[in-house]
Structure formats: structure tokens, C-alpha cells
Amino acid sequence: MINLKKIQKEIYRNKLEKGFNTKDVYLEFCLTHNELSEAFQAYNKKLPDLGEELADVAIYLLALAEILNIDLEEEILKKVEKNKKRKYKEVNGVLVKTKDI
16 A cells, blocks of 8 residues: 555655755646646546656646645545545535535
8 A cells, every 4th residue: 555645755755855845845846737737638648658747747736745844645535534424415416516515
């Protein structure tokens, strides 16, 4: 099983060791967005590196979480449980949240 807490810290250490951005949060959001765009392009063009591009998205997201001192593993687990309890109904072909427990 993957340990996101450990990987999050490892990714941040790598950024420090290589001299990548760890201070400019705005830049990090932009770089994360760029990686997501690259993944979309890979998907849209049916390129073979889609998996690698998705990995880049996860790496940037985990680094951003570490910069912001957020335990992303904990937040994901809480959000998954919250989402399980939500209720939806279809309205005009679109799922709409009806209950948030």
C-alpha cells in the first residue's frame, strides 16, 4: 500500500535538493495547473505518456500540500468518507447533490 505522507515528504525533499520552487505558493498552483493541462493534452491526443503526466499532477499536488503544511493523505481519506455519505438525484440529466451528511 502506498504511504502518501511519506511520499509527500520525499517529493518536498527532492524539490529542496534540486533547487525547485518551495516558497512561491502562487507559482506552485500555476505549475500544478500546467501539469493537469499536459495530462489532458496527452489524453486528448491519445499520447502514450498519459500515465506519466498524471503522475506529474500527483507529484505537484503532493508538493503543494507539503508547502502548505497539509496532510493530503488525511484530507483525502476524510473527503472520501464525506463523499460516501452524500446523496444525489438526477435533474435534467445532471446529478445534483441533495444531501450532505
